[in-house]
Structures are given as C-alpha cells and as structure tokens.
Amino acid sequence: MARGAVSLVAAGDIYGVVLAADGSADAVATEASRAEIRRARLAGAVAIDPGDAIVSFAGVARLRFGDALEIDATADAVTCAQCGHRHCGPRDNLLPHLRELLSPLSSAGPVRGEDYDVGRFKLRQLCCANCGTLVDTQVALDGAPRPFMRLGAT
Structure with a gap:
C-alpha cells in the first residue's frame, strides 16, 4: 500500500488489512479480518477431485512451502503452517486432503484477466481443510x- 501497488479496497477485501485512523495497519483488527476471510473461504470450499493430478513431496528433509505448509519426512507429516492440522504424509497425494473454492477471476482484484476472460476461467483457491489458510491459488481454464x-529435497 505504501508504494501504491495495492488499493485500500484490495487491502481490505483481498488481504484483510484493517487500517487505523492514522493510516497504519491495525494488527488486532487485521488478524480478526483475516480469520473471517479464512472462515468464509472454508465455508464455501468443497472436497477436491484430483483426477490424475498429484501433489506430493519426496526426500528426507524438512521443507516449508511458503507460509502454508510444513513438510517433515521424519515425522511423516504434511501440516498446515497456520493451525498445525496434519493433512497427510509427504509421499501421499496432498490434493484430496485440501479443500477448493472456485470463484470468478475478479475476486482476485482488478486487472486479473478481464480482457480475455469470458467466463472460461476461474480462480482456484486450495486451502487447509481445517482452518481455510490458502495453500495455492491458480488461474484455471x-x-x-x-x-x-x-x-x-535431501
């Protein structure tokens, strides 16, 4: 927001940032707003039919996948980095253990493909089945x- 890359509307609607009267981020209100966004996402999400697709992890190390997943081969666990929910083992297909929310591209904010999207594309949000934290967001035809x-990783 400081550089003007995110509008005030997008800051609130997409990222859950709540501003204080002085224009700074209100940390407590922002966390509450983000928790509500996760609850709403999870309420609209459905189980995933992965088809032939597989998302899995190999190796003997501990990995962190952004702020969304922690992979620990020793503990045989892929867990949510937000709530600690165990989704599956690293070698298992993660997709059936997540939830999915499909929405129009416009839900990602302005200038997200409206010039070529005539209803053929959706925003696919994959989230933790327990708390709704985003794991991945994809533009899907x-x-x-x-x-x-x-x-x-080794």
Missing part, C-alpha cells in the same frame, strides 16, 4: 487438467 508436482 474450464476443462483443463490440474497442475501437479512432486517436490523433493
């Missing part, structure tokens, strides 16, 4: 196969 990945 209707009918296109899901992306998949296998990450590994």
Whole structure:
C-alpha cells in the first residue's frame, strides 16, 4: 500500500488489512479480518477431485512451502503452517486432503484477466481443510487438467 501497488479496497477485501485512523495497519483488527476471510473461504470450499493430478513431496528433509505448509519426512507429516492440522504424509497425494473454492477471476482484484476472460476461467483457491489458510491459488481454464508436482529435497 505504501508504494501504491495495492488499493485500500484490495487491502481490505483481498488481504484483510484493517487500517487505523492514522493510516497504519491495525494488527488486532487485521488478524480478526483475516480469520473471517479464512472462515468464509472454508465455508464455501468443497472436497477436491484430483483426477490424475498429484501433489506430493519426496526426500528426507524438512521443507516449508511458503507460509502454508510444513513438510517433515521424519515425522511423516504434511501440516498446515497456520493451525498445525496434519493433512497427510509427504509421499501421499496432498490434493484430496485440501479443500477448493472456485470463484470468478475478479475476486482476485482488478486487472486479473478481464480482457480475455469470458467466463472460461476461474480462480482456484486450495486451502487447509481445517482452518481455510490458502495453500495455492491458480488461474484455471474450464476443462483443463490440474497442475501437479512432486517436490523433493535431501
């Protein structure tokens, strides 16, 4: 926001930032707003049918996938970095253990493909099945196969 890259509306609606009277972020109100965004996301999310797609992790190390997932091969666990919920083991397909919310591209804010989107694309949000924390966000063409990945570290 300080550089003007995010509008005040997007700061609140998309990122959950609540501003104090002096223009600074109100940390307590922002956390409450973000918790409400996660609750609403989870309320609208459904179980994922992964089809042939697989998201799994190989190796013997501990990995952190952004602020969303912690992967620990020794503990045989892929957990939510926000709430600690255990989704599955690292070698398991993570997708069936998450939830998915499909929405129009416009829900990501302005200038997100409206010039070429005529209803063929959706914003696919994958989230923790327990708390609604975002794991991944994808622009998905209707009918296109899901992306998949296998990450590994030693």
